[in-house]
Amino acid sequence: MSNGKLVSQMGMQASLRFCATRCESMHFRFDQLGKNILREVFGLVGAAETEVEVPAGDAQRIDLWHVPDPALLVAHPEIEPGLLRTMAAxxxxxxxxxxxxxxxxxxxxLRKRYQWHHTLELRAERRLPLPAAWLLSAGRPEGVLRDFGFVPDVAGPEGVYAAPAAAWRVQVVVIAELPRVRVTVLLRLLGSARVRRMALRDxxxxxxxxxxxxxxxxWLVRLSFEVPAELLPGLPAEERDFIMETREWYEQTLKQAEERGIERGIERGIERGIERGIERGIERGIERGQLRMxxxxxxxxxGRPLAEAEQAALAVLxxxxxxxxVGEVVLTFPAEALAAWLADPHAR
Known part of the structure; x- marks a missing residue:
């Protein structure tokens, strides 16, 4: 093989490795997006934890484990009857x-589910019901559905498949087959690039x-801004468009908040009947719009409302x-670090 061909082959191999690494990086980010969104949803109505080790100290991890609080379920009627509420119940x-x-x-x-169930029973020192297992699949798992006898779940929407015996307590959710309605929009954000993009628009x-x-x-904003600029050109078109549409939506949301602040400021200024009031109203409207968002x-x-002191500190920052x-810190700092940053009078 000539030196030129060898160099060309090595370059192609390096390019393929880079593409594979880039794809793995994006898959990881989208997986994390899904887990974070689900944790936020289930956290509204009970305890929810991601990356649960099974058993403690083992390399196996459950993506999300949740235990509902009946009182919180009642307190959040906005989570309408549907697949998410069924999962959270x-x-x-x-x-x-x-x-x-x-x-x-x-x-x-299934192995993780049984090991985790055993761990929970040891902790409780009594028998416990077998927890449900919800397997969310972006693509249609033809082999699994066929070979394991999964059938459409008569109690669920299109796209939900139940094990042949109810006692197995296993449901497979094919994200791409879920109906395009409001009660599925958060789950559809966990789908393929095309499904995710339609869910973003909804x-x-x-x-x-x-x-x-x-x-x-x-979480969408964090994902869109943490993707390195050098990765964007090499992403599949639908994934790149999803990132850019998310950024545009966020910027539009901020702009609308500012415009509403300006309108309120103008109204207050006019009510006072003086030009100075209008100008100050506009300025305060912009500031309050930014602060509110x-x-x-x-x-x-x-995961909680800001205290008065934190709101005051945020305005100063x-x-x-x-x-x-400030936007960079809010989107990238972990919750504990963000709280400490708000409490630091010399924060940078």
Whole structure:
């Protein structure tokens, strides 16, 4: 083989390795997006934890384990009857697959479920009901559905398949087959690039105060801005478009908040009947619009409302550091670090 051909072959191999690494990186990010969104949803109505070791100290991990609180389920009627509420209504494990679920993955999920069930019974020192297993598959797992006898779940929407015997307590959800309705929009964000993109558009069309937007927006924004710029050109077109549409939606949301702040400021200024009042109203409207949106994102990241002192600190930080720096911190810092940053008078 000539030196030129050898160099060309080595270059092609390096390029393939880079592409494979890039794809793995994006699959990991989208898997994390799904787990984070599900944790936020189930966290509204009970205890929810991702990456649960089975058993403790083992390398196996459950994507999401949740235990509902009946009082919280009653307190959140906005989670309408449908697949998500059914999933959240009883203890269970959720496994997320960015491709099509295979036989090996199914066996692995069942093994984790039984080991975790055994661990829970040892802790409780009594018999416990077998928890449900929900397996979310972005692609249609033809082999699993056929070879293991899964059938359409008569109690669920299209796209949900139940094991042949109810006592197995295993459901496979084929994300691509879920109906395009509001109650499935968060689950559809866990689908393939095409399904995810349609779900993003459906999410953007919901009312501004929709609980689904509050749950998903911070994680979508974080995903879209943490993808390195050098990766974007090499992504599949639908994934790249999804990232860019998410950024555009976030920027549009901020702009709309600012515009509403300006309108309120103008109205207050006019009511006072003086030009100075209008100008100050506009300025305050912009500031309050920025502060309100940033405070909302902080609350979502922290999982609780901001204290008065934290709101005051946030206003000072926006004024001192600017919207770009504060936005970067809110989207990238873990919850504990974000709380400490808000409490630090010398934060940078």
């Amino acid at each position: 009883e203890p269970g494990m959720v496994e997320v697959f960015s491709g099509a679920l295979g036989a090996a993955e199914l066996h692995g999920c 999410l953007a069309e919901l009312p501004e105060q929709a609980w689904e937007r509050r749950v998903a927006l911070p 940033t405070a909302r994102l902080c609350s979502l990241r922290l 926006l004024d001192r550091l600017g919207e770009d720096r």
